Amino acid sequence: MSAVNTGVVLARRPQGRVTTDCFRLVERPVPEPGPGDVLVRHLYLSVDPYLRGRMDAAFALEEVVPVRVVGQVTASRNPCWAEGDLVWGFGGWQEWSLVRPSAEAVGIDERLWPVDPANGPIAWAISALGMPGLTAWVGTFDLGRPQPGETVFVSAAAGAVGSLVGQFARLAGARAVGSAGSADKVAHCVDVLGYDAAFDYRTCADQRALVAALRDACPSGIDVYFDNVGGPTLEAALRCLNDGARVPVCGMISRYEETSDPGVKGLINLLAKRATMTGFSIYDHLHRLPAWLPRMAELVRSGKVVYHQETWQGIDSVPEAFVSMLAGGNLGKRVVQVGDDPTLPG
Amino acid sequence: MSAVNTGVVLARRPQGRVTTDCFRLVERPVPEPGPGDVLVRHLYLSVDPYLRGRMDAAFALEEVVPVRVVGQVTASRNPCWAEGDLVWGFGGWQEWSLVRPSAEAVGIDERLWPVDPANGPIAWAISALGMPGLTAWVGTFDLGRPQPGETVFVSAAAGAVGSLVGQFARLAGARAVGSAGSADKVAHCVDVLGYDAAFDYRTCADQRALVAALRDACPSGIDVYFDNVGGPTLEAALRCLNDGARVPVCGMISRYEETSDPGVKGLINLLAKRATMTGFSIYDHLHRLPAWLPRMAELVRSGKVVYHQETWQGIDSVPEAFVSMLAGGNLGKRVVQVGDDPTLPG
Numbered sequence: 001m002s003a004v005n006t007g008v009v010l011a012r013r014p015q016g017r018v019t020t021d022c023f024r025l026v027e028r029p030v031p032e033p034g035p036g037d038v039l040v041r042h043l044y045l046s047v048d049p050y051l052r053g054r055m056d057a058a059f060a061l062e063e064v065v066p067v068r069v070v071g072q073v074t075a076s077r078n079p080c081w082a083e084g085d086l087v088w089g090f091g092g093w094q095e096w097s098l099v100r101p102s103a104e105a106v107g108i109d110e111r112l113w114p115v116d117p118a119n120g121p122i123a124w125a126i127s128a129l130g131m132p133g134l135t136a137w138v139g140t141f142d143l144g145r146p147q148p149g150e151t152v153f154v155s156a157a158a159g160a161v162g163s164l165v166g167q168f169a170r171l172a173g174a175r176a177v178g179s180a181g182s183a184d185k186v187a188h189c190v191d192v193l194g195y196d197a198a199f200d201y202r203t204c205a206d207q208r209a210l211v212a213a214l215r216d217a218c219p220s221g222i223d224v225y226f227d228n229v230g231g232p233t234l235e236a237a238l239r240c241l242n243d244g245a246r247v248p249v250c251g252m253i254s255r256y257e258e259t260s261d262p263g264v265k266g267l268i269n270l271l272a273k274r275a276t277m278t279g280f281s282i283y284d285h286l287h288r289l290p291a292w293l294p295r296m297a298e299l300v301r302s303g304k305v306v307y308h309q310e311t312w313q314g315i316d317s318v319p320e321a322f323v324s325m326l327a328g329g330n331l332g333k334r335v336v337q338v339g340d341d342p343t344l345p346g
Numbered sequence: 347m348s349a350v351n352t353g354v355v356l357a358r359r360p361q362g363r364v365t366t367d368c369f370r371l372v373e374r375p376v377p378e379p380g381p382g383d384v385l386v387r388h389l390y391l392s393v394d395p396y397l398r399g400r401m402d403a404a405f406a407l408e409e410v411v412p413v414r415v416v417g418q419v420t421a422s423r424n425p426c427w428a429e430g431d432l433v434w435g436f437g438g439w440q441e442w443s444l445v446r447p448s449a450e451a452v453g454i455d456e457r458l459w460p461v462d463p464a465n466g467p468i469a470w471a472i473s474a475l476g477m478p479g480l481t482a483w484v485g486t487f488d489l490g491r492p493q494p495g496e497t498v499f500v501s502a503a504a505g506a507v508g509s510l511v512g513q514f515a516r517l518a519g520a521r522a523v524g525s526a527g528s529a530d531k532v533a534h535c536v537d538v539l540g541y542d543a544a545f546d547y548r549t550c551a552d553q554r555a556l557v558a559a560l561r562d563a564c565p566s567g568i569d570v571y572f573d574n575v576g577g578p579t580l581e582a583a584l585r586c587l588n589d590g591a592r593v594p595v596c597g598m599i600s601r602y603e604e605t606s607d608p609g610v611k612g613l614i615n616l617l618a619k620r621a622t623m624t625g626f627s628i629y630d631h632l633h634r635l636p637a638w639l640p641r642m643a644e645l646v647r648s649g650k651v652v653y654h655q656e657t658w659q660g661i662d663s664v665p666e667a668f669v670s671m672l673a674g675g676n677l678g679k680r681v682v683q684v685g686d687d688p689t690l691p692g
Contacts, residue, residue: 230613230614252613265610268576272625274624275624275625278621279615284620
């Protein structure tokens with residue numbers, strides 16, 4: 001806790017694979033709240049694969065990378081928020097942020113939302129009980145619509161979103177199949193998350209082996225493919241679709257660090273199988289959060305859904321936490337803790 | 347009219363581009379109807395791009411190519427059908443066929459349907475008032491769902507299906523934009539079919555020019571892309587999609603004659619634009635036909651929808667009619683007449 005606000009800015013645009021020297025730590029003074037402002041001390045910062053795509057052009061250079069955070073209000077000049085409130089919002093990769101919530105913001109605001117510790121660990125407001133959780137929910141139930149006995153395949157199956165997709169598929173009575181990038185992740189999928197089958201795509205020597213592994217894991221074909229990665233895994237899944245299959249596209253991680261687009265083969269399977277592929281963004285579904293949150297919290301509390309989160313420590317670990325996550329180093333959701341969590345025992 | 351039934355069989359599987367020597371004419375005796383059978387004299391045979399895909403494997407060698415036909419019952423041993431009835435169904439590239447409709451078949455049967463001359467030229471039962479028409483309808487209204495002021499782009503815009511898609515888009519209050527493969531087709535799109543804009547993709551030197559032509563024709567972006575061709579045109583359309591765009595995939599003609607799949611670039615636009623791409627087959631929508639047909643017939647009768655059909659003559663012209671259509675030689679729907687149409691003035 002210092003009067004200095006350390007942040008991580010985008011120092012240069014990554015070319016292909018992102019490296020830690022694309023970022024720089026900057027020290028700035030902790031801002032002073034003006035009328036209507038809320039000063040938030042950050043506790044947990046999110047690191048997400050989707051950020052990589054925005055580093056190519058959307059994010060400004062020399063500015064703090066905008067990400068969701070969990071924090072605590074330390075000073076408020078806004079009637080909607082009081083000192084001590086636990087909140088989450090778009091605070092960025094830094095230790096403090098100043099938020100000016102809109103006048104109508106009593107709980108439902110894109111910039112600042114309340115966090116209720118009764119729902120679970122407060123850090124989960126940016127994972128299972130936040131955007132990754134709602135993303136998995138909308139993609140699985142609204143777009144995938146798995147039916148009992150169907151097969152749901154998800155890539156990045158042990159990740160922040162995928163680890164929930166497999167469990168949601170099982171809740172719907174479907175068979176859950178996952179692919180992931182290490183033996184540990186595959187074991188986690190089957191032993192902890194309850195997947196019916198999982199395989200390590202990195203052990204597949206070529207596309208033929210990948211398709212064979214997928215067919216092996218999905219002997220009745222694929223009814224829902226929840227795509228987190230695009231690329232060869234998407235191509236393999238397209239070849240295994242059943243009639244009327246649904247393909248929610250949540251991300252294309254395999255594409256984010258490529259400098260040219262090799263194209264996706266086998267798209268004609270959409271036609272042959274009368275299948276639907278739908279890109280979606282959780283931004284279009286934020287209004288669902290208040291109604292969804294209690295249901296999701298109950299699933300987690302009751303143990304029907306489990307969640308794994310990795311917590312890194314300190315603002316200076318952010319670049320490495322992000323870079324190594326994009327290389328597949330994470331299991332479940334990765335966050336960086338930058339302040340003492342008041343809900344945890346000392 | 348002979349007691350010989352001349353048919354066109356698949357003599358060998360095409361490698362890449364189909365050629366007329368992939369087919370052979372065969373002469374067989376006109377079959378005798380047994381109990382429950384209906385003997386149909388064919389009048390019009392359909393030639394369709396989708397047949398090309400099935401020639402790679404699905405269709406049997408040395409058998410008559412199965413296509414939809416319009417015909418007339420010349421002998422019936424089935425209580426549902428009488429001599430003289432005008433019908434359509436899956437008769438194949440031949441002059442006669444024997445049909446054994448299911449017992450329940452009173453109008454709704456995959457194999458034999460009645461044709462009412464009051465709806466329009468009977469040949470249209472395999473075009474505007476048949477599967478191509480219903481295909482355009484379902485793809486446009488059910489999957490594309492154009493809204494007033496939106497932009498609908500369709501490839502193969504002067505073809506059997508596309509020529510209706512553009513007109514349906516206009517009926518919905520949308521802007522209709524088409525691409526086609528010759529100056530004549532483009533003129534037909536704008537002057538006859540009422541497209542707001544159309545362009546000749548063959549004049550585009552490269553992908554960059556194709557995208558430029560498309561952007562030029564769609565200054566407000568694309569809300570619905572009705573895909574008949576796949577390939578470079580699909581790639582260009584993906585780059586011009588608006589948020590929430592719909593991409594019904596009806597066919598991928600550009601892919602049918604390629605021996606390897608170059609892949610589709612830019613699929614990440616589905617994600618960025620929260621767009622939906624849906625392959626569909628009219629087989630899943632056949633139940634719609636009875637309710638749809640009177641509405642469609644009224645649109646044609648009233649002149650709100652126009653339709654262009656090319657009629658070739660004689661069973662021996664079928665191979666060339668098919669091969670040259672796949673090379674883009676057709677304007678609108680192409681059929682081959684193989685018998686005297688009793689509804690036309692002598």
